[in-house]
Amino acid sequence: MQExxxxxxxxxxxxxxxxxxxxxxxxxxxxxxxxxxxxTEIEIANRYEISRMTVRRSIAELVSEGMVYALQGKGTxxxxxxxxxxxxxxxxFSHEMVQxxxxxxxxxxxxxxxxxxxxxxxxxxxxxxIHRILHFRTVLSAxxxxxxxxxxxxxxxxxxxxxxxxxxxxxLPGLIATHSDYVPVSAKKVxxxxxxxxxxxxxxxxxxxxxxxxxxxxxxxxDLKPVGWSKSIFRGDRYKITSHDGWFQKE
Amino acid sequence: MQExxxxxxxxxxxxxxxxxxxxxxxxxxxxxxxxxxxxTEIEIANRYEISRMTVRRSIAELVSEGMVYALQGKGTxxxxxxxxxxxxxxxxFSHEMVQxxxxxxxxxxxxxxxxxxxxxxxxxxxxxxIHRILHFRTVLSAxxxxxxxxxxxxxxxxxxxxxxxxxxxxxLPGLIATHSDYVPVSAKKVxxxxxxxxxxxxxxxxxxxxxxxxxxxxxxxxDLKPVGWSKSIFRGDRYKITSHDGWFQKE
DNA sequence: GAGTGGTCTAGACCACGAA
DNA sequence: TCGTGGTCTAGACCACTCA
Numbered sequence: 001m002q003e004x005x006x007x008x009x010x011x012x013x014x015x016x017x018x019x020x021x022x023x024x025x026x027x028x029x030x031x032x033x034x035x036x037x038x039x040t041e042i043e044i045a046n047r048y049e050i051s052r053m054t055v056r057r058s059i060a061e062l063v064s065e066g067m068v069y070a071l072q073g074k075g076t077x078x079x080x081x082x083x084x085x086x087x088x089x090x091x092x093f094s095h096e097m098v099q100x101x102x103x104x105x106x107x108x109x110x111x112x113x114x115x116x117x118x119x120x121x122x123x124x125x126x127x128x129x130i131h132r133i134l135h136f137r138t139v140l141s142a143x144x145x146x147x148x149x150x151x152x153x154x155x156x157x158x159x160x161x162x163x164x165x166x167x168x169x170x171x172l173p174g175l176i177a178t179h180s181d182y183v184p185v186s187a188k189k190v191x192x193x194x195x196x197x198x199x200x201x202x203x204x205x206x207x208x209x210x211x212x213x214x215x216x217x218x219x220x221x222x223d224l225k226p227v228g229w230s231k232s233i234f235r236g237d238r239y240k241i242t243s244h245d246g247w248f249q250k251e
Numbered sequence: 252m253q254e255x256x257x258x259x260x261x262x263x264x265x266x267x268x269x270x271x272x273x274x275x276x277x278x279x280x281x282x283x284x285x286x287x288x289x290x291t292e293i294e295i296a297n298r299y300e301i302s303r304m305t306v307r308r309s310i311a312e313l314v315s316e317g318m319v320y321a322l323q324g325k326g327t328x329x330x331x332x333x334x335x336x337x338x339x340x341x342x343x344f345s346h347e348m349v350q351x352x353x354x355x356x357x358x359x360x361x362x363x364x365x366x367x368x369x370x371x372x373x374x375x376x377x378x379x380x381i382h383r384i385l386h387f388r389t390v391l392s393a394x395x396x397x398x399x400x401x402x403x404x405x406x407x408x409x410x411x412x413x414x415x416x417x418x419x420x421x422x423l424p425g426l427i428a429t430h431s432d433y434v435p436v437s438a439k440k441v442x443x444x445x446x447x448x449x450x451x452x453x454x455x456x457x458x459x460x461x462x463x464x465x466x467x468x469x470x471x472x473x474d475l476k477p478v479g480w481s482k483s484i485f486r487g488d489r490y491k492i493t494s495h496d497g498w499f500q501k502e
Numbered sequence: 503g504a505g506t507g508g509t510c511t512a513g514a515c516c517a518c519g520a521a
Numbered sequence: 522t523c524g525t526g527g528t529c530t531a532g533a534c535c536a537c538t539c540a
Contacts, residue, residue: 028436028473029473030434030473064315081424081435081436081437081438173332183281184332184497185279185332185497185498186332186495186496186497186498186499187332187495187496187497188493188494188495188496189493189494189495189496190491190492190493191491191492191493191494192462192487192490192491192492193444193445193462193463193464193485193487193490194444194462194487195446195460195461195462209446209460210446211443211444211445211446211462211463212444212462213444220497222279222280222281222498234444236443236444236445239443239444240441240442240443241441241442241443242439242440242441242442243439243440243442244437244438244439244440245437245438245439245440246435246436246437246438246471247436247437247473248437
C-alpha cells in the first residue's frame with residue numbers, strides 16, 4: 001500500500017511500465033476500488049521519487065486499458081469493468097492454423113474473369129456498361145476437412161498473369177494490389193448467421209441447413225471506392241469466435 | 252509537404268493532436284507510402300518548431316492506430332493497412348436500440364432458484380453437494396418483435412429481494428453484484444452460429460432451423476472463479492455484426 | 503484560490519542498428 | 522561512430538472543479 005521501493009529505478013524495465021503494472025495489480029487486488037480516486041499524480045510522483053511525466057505515462061497505459069479514467073480538475077478514478085461491450089476478434093485463418101500447429105491448405109475451385117452482373121455493379125458502384133470482374137472461388141481445409149468456402153470478386157483492370165502464390169492463398173487485398181490499379185486501404189466486414197444451402201452443404205460436407213457463419217467483406221481504396229468484395233462461409237460446427245473483456249490478466 | 256505553418260501553436264487544439272492529424276492525412280493521401288520512413292522525430296520537431304516530446308506524443312497516437320510503427324535505431328515507418336485481422340464489436344443491446352431510436356423491452360419469462368445440475372456444477376467449478384443457482388430467462392424485443400432469448404445463471408449466496416430494475420433489464424454482472432458475494436471483473440464470450448430448436452423457434456417466432464447467433468458468456472471474479480454464466484440466442488435474420496478495419500476515416 | 507489533470511518544453515542519457 | 526527511437530527529468534503554464 002505504501003513505501004514503495006517496489007519500483008527499481010535501475011532496472012532495465014522502464015519505470016512507467018513497472019508503475020503501471022503496480023497500480024494495475026493494486027486495482028485488481030481491490031486496494032483501489034471502482035469509483036475511488038487514485039492518489040494524485042504529484043503524490044505518486046513524490047512517493048516513488050519519479051517525475052510527474054513518468055507517472056502520467058503509466059496512467060495513460062491504464063486509461064487505454066479502460067481500467068481508470070481521468071477527469072480534469074477532479075482526479076483519476078478507477079473504472080468499473082465494462083462487460084457489456086464486446087469485441088470479437090476473428091483472426092486471419094492462416095495465422096490461426098499455423099498458431100495451432102494444424103495443417104491447412106487452400107484449394108482453388110475456380111478462377112475466371114466474368115462480366116459484372118447487376119449485383120456486382122451495385123456492390124462496386126459501377127456505371128452501366130461492361131466491366132470485367134476477377135472471380136476466385138476457394139475452399140479452406142484443415143486436417144483434411146473442409147471448413148470454409150470463399151468467393152472473392154475484384155475489379156479487373158490489369159492483365160497480369162496469376163502468380164503461384166496467389167493461387168495457393170489468394171487474399172482479397174493482395175489480389176486488388178496485383179490485378180487492379182487500386183490501392184486497398186480499408187475494409188468493412190459484416191458477420192451474419194446463416195444456414196447451408198444444398199450446394200454449400202455438399203461442398204463443405206455438412207447437412208443442408210447446418211449452421212454457418214457468413215462474412216461479407218468490402219475492401220475500399222483511399223477514396224472510399226469499393227474495389228473488392230468477398231462472401232465467405234464458415235462451418236458453424238468448427239468455428240467459434242471468442243472474446244475476453246474487463247480486467248483479465250494481461251502479459 | 253513542407254513549410255508547415257499548418258500547425259497553429261496558439262490554437263486551443265493541442266499541438267500533438269494537430270500534428271497527428273496532419274501526418275495521418277499525409278499518409279492517407281499517399282505522401283508517405285507504406286514501408287517508407289517518416290521524417291525523424293528531430294526533423295519534425297525542427298520543421299514545426301515544437302519539442303521532440305510533443306512530436307513523440309503525436310507519433311504515439313499513430314502507432315496506437317496501427318498506421319505507423321517505430322523501430323529503435325532505424326526510424327518510424329508507415330505500416331501497411333492490416334485487413335486480415337478483424338475485430339467485431341457487439342454492443343450492448345440496450346445501447347444499440349437507444350442509439351437507433353427504437354423501442355425495446357425486456358420481458359421476464361422466468362426467475363427462480365434452482366439446484367445446480369451437473370452441467371452447472373461443471374460450469375461454475377463447484378464441488379459436490381447442493382448449490383443454489385439463480386436462473387433468469389428473458390426475452391428482448393424491439394418494435395414488438397422478439398429478437399433474443401437469454402438464460403442467465405448466477406451462484407446465489409445472498410437472499411436479497413429482486414429489485415424492479417433488475418426485473419426490467421437484468422444484466423449478468425448486475426445480478427452477480429446484487430445477489431452474490433462475488434465481484435464480477437472480467438468476462439469471456441464465445442460466439443457461435445446455430446439453428447433454432449423447436450422451442451426456441453416458437454419463442455422467437457421464427458421457423459425451426461432458422462439461423463441464430465449463440466453467445467455464451469462466463470463472468471469471473473478477480474480470482475478467475477466463474478461466478479456467472481449465460482447462454483443467449485439472437486435471431487440471425489435480425490442481427491449482424493459489423494467491423495471496420497484499416498485506415499478508415501476517424502472523427 | 504487551491505488543487506487537479508492536460509499540455510509543452512529543453513535537455514539529458516540510453517539501447518539499438520548500420521556503416 | 523553516428524543517427525535513430527526510448528526513457529526520464531524538472532519545471533512551466535493552462536483549463537477545469539470545487540469550495
